[in-house]
Amino acid sequence: MRESRDEEREPNRKDVHPMLRKFELIVIGTGEAGTSAAYGCRSEGWEVAVIDSRPYGGTCSLRGCDPKKVLVGAAELLDWQGRMVGKGVRSEGMKIDWSELMEFKRTFTEPVPESREHGFTEDGIVPFHGAARFIDERTVEDDELSGRYLLIATGARPVKLGITGEEHFHHRSRPQ
Numbered sequence: 259m260r261e262s263r264d265e266e267r268e269p270n271r272k273d274v275h276p277m278l279r280k281f282e283l284i285v286i287g288t289g290e291a292g293t294s295a296a297y298g299c300r301s302e303g304w305e306v307a308v309i310d311s312r313p314y315g316g317t318c319s320l321r322g323c324d325p326k327k328v329l330v331g332a333a334e335l336l337d338w339q340g341r342m343v344g345k346g347v348r349s350e351g352m353k354i355d356w357s358e359l360m361e362f363k364r365t366f367t368e369p370v371p372e373s374r375e376h377g378f379t380e381d382g383i384v385p386f387h388g389a390a391r392f393i394d395e396r397t398v399e400d401d402e403l404s405g406r407y408l409l410i411a412t413g414a415r416p417v418k419l420g421i422t423g424e425e426h427f428h429h430r431s432r433p434q
């Protein structure tokens with residue numbers, strides 16, 4: 259009877275994955291959604307891990323809201339100037355310096371991954387890098403992490419705009 263029960267017993271995850279690390283919450287994704295959940299649960303004393311396959315920070319800080327505001331701000335300035343030409347504003351002199359604008363944008367984006375990871379570790383949230391893949395309902399690899407809860411905060415992929423020039427948004431030099 260005992261033998262049979264032992265055979266039927268679900269194998270302990272640690273037997274199967276000797277390197278398994280256990281957390282109460284594993285957050286997949288370090289964007290706004292994952293980050294606020296990680297801090298929220300950590301502040302309640304939970305053991306929390308985060309994992310991301312890309313530099314920490316997610317879409318909003320690195321590729322979305324914040325960099326967009328820098329680029330749109332410059333474009334709006336030029337647009338307003340153009341609208342006022344012949345209405346008391348002269349058009350000479352103002353133009354986009356693409357390299358400088360992209361450098362300016364990077365002053366917002368480049369510090370994010372390191373500072374976000376630093377923030378996590380300072381708060382006792384354990385950071386991992388890599389693409390999380392489920393081995394079973396509570397375990398993800400590459401790093402073989404097991405969580406009582408797992409939060410999938412992996413965001414979404416933006417729709418392609420389908421406009422000429424969208425491929426240049428990451429380039430340092432001005433598109434020709």
Ligand SMILES: Cc1cc2nc3c(=O)[nH]c(=O)nc-3n(C[C@H](O)[C@H](O)[C@H](O)COP(=O)(O)OP(=O)(O)OC[C@H]3O[C@@H](n4cnc5c(N)ncnc54)[C@H](O)[C@@H]3O)c2cc1C
Pocket residue numbers: 286287288289290291292293309310311312313314315316317318319321322323324326388389390391411412413414416
């Ligand atoms: C150009 C642009 C401009 C935007 N402007 C605004 C704005 O002005 N205001 C606004 O409110 N919203 C804006 N948004 C939307 C906003 O950026 C998103 O709603 C928000 O970033 C979503 O956050 P998230 O945490 O859900 O996902 P994300 O920030 O996308 O984070 C998901 C993370 O999960 C990681 N990940 C994915 N799969 C895995 C995996 N298998 N393993 C490990 N990690 C994984 C990704 O690498 C990523 O870091 C904009 C979006 C874009 C693209």
